[in-house]
Amino acid sequence: MEFAKSNFAELGDVIVHYLSAGEGPETVVLLHGIPQTSYEWRYIIPRLAERYRVIAPDLRGLGDTSRPATGYDKKTVASDVWSLVHDHLGINQFYLAGHDWGGPVAFALTTQHQEAVKRLAILDVVIPGDGGDFSQNGRRWHHAFYRTLDLPEALSLGREELVLDWFFDHYGYLPNCISMEARQEYYRTYKKPGAFRAMFEYYRSMPTDIADNQAYIEKEGKLSLPVLALGGDKSFGRGKDAIESLRRVASDVRGGLIPNSGHWIGEEAPDFISEQLLAFFGERESS
Template identity: 45%
Template sequence: MTDDLTHGMAPIEPGLRLHYVTAGEGPRTALLLHGFPQTWREWRHVIPPLVAAGFRVIAPDYRGAGNSWRPADGYDKRTMARDLHVLLRTHLNVEGPVVLMGHDIGLMVAYAYAQAYRDEVSHLVTVDAPLPGTEVFDRIRTDPRVWHFAFHGVRDVPEMLVAGRERPYLQAFFDARSADPSAVAPEDFDAYVDAYSAPGALRAGFETYRAFDQDIEDNRAALARNGKLDIPVLAVGGATSTAGDVIEQMMREVATDVTGLRIPNTGHWVPDEAPHTLAQALIDRTKA
């Protein structure tokens, strides 16, 4: 699998280069956006079936994550979406609408991208996370099971407490949100620990949470200005996840053509726990 991937670094703006992985040469492009505390690697087992179905797949490390650079700011999801637009249109010369799938923080970036570049996205797949600016987000944000929203949002303290303890913290983070704790392979977990142990990586990851209040304002303004998305949306949740049973309802707040999918025997880490089911769902939805 890894032999079929091409890695690259794209200059986006002064002080920012994004790492990305591409696979396949199909006529349609699928852009896959990871979440926290992961990198592009969370899509390793999703990419092959998409390539086999005729997609060109692009899986970047978004701003601050993995091998991408870690600037001091710009972690609101509208700015992160603009980064990816530059990556696709200027660096990779992608033409035509893309199929967009985002998990966790990547869901938030994917929605911002679909709102900002409405004519350049054909389908949106949102995977297991609350979206800032929705009523569902407001409810989930106060749920004790997502205590990390508040913890990560505090300035400096999370870095002070987690730095040097990245491995046990991330292990607890994954285990608490898994239906199958073995789904994240040891080599992948080691890669995530290495990625978030790098200088500045924790800060960059936490900044994506610290931007939630700005994201709420941006998303509500975009919805008021542009209206709901009218492209087909597939809203995917894990059966045992906090957001799993409300993600379809959430996406109906911001989109008109929504199909829900609850995947059995999965928690929050859907691309790891049910990669083939997730890939097939995208393939089936984009045939319609």
């Protein structure tokens, strides 16, 4: 991949694939969503790498990262990211952004290591256990389906491209917003044995995620670090739900809407996202 270097790190029960770019004195960590991989950041990484060192891992079970049988609750996935960034790469502080399921992973990482996360950006997703309806009263119909045991694997076997294409065609503002080249890259990894099982496990772990987040908020209160929350304003974009969710779990939140974008923000609005992240991460705290 010309936009970034491909790397692997062996971290306990998982071998994590990650992209790296840039040599800035500060680091940005980008966490992808489902059904995507670190490849979703391909338009954004070069922009951020002009100023920052950028690290974009494939999350546990997804992309070219290995697929353990367990560990898909977001605290465990966040621990993978911490092991990569802190223990393996030796980075003590960093900026953090997460899209889709990468957002709850980023939130979980922040609750565990708030001293290390300088600023947090949550893109087109809400936080499980925030007091709202994660599945939008059933509008996101696949949440319940994906949490069903065994049946999704059976129905998807041999039809992986059909499943992925439905979401790529319907969750963006325009049906062609995910190029065929990008789809081929996502097909490559999601058609690997165990990849769809891992994808479903992110949803099956939701009750654990809700309990973990609610326990944190009850004990520690809202996050205090600066948070940027953005939601796509079209189609299946989260709209204002993103910022409303983060305001329930964090005290210093800004953001709003991503114009002319559905859910696939990295492909639909890369310039807008890049500019928002550069401006947000580049702010300096008043003394």
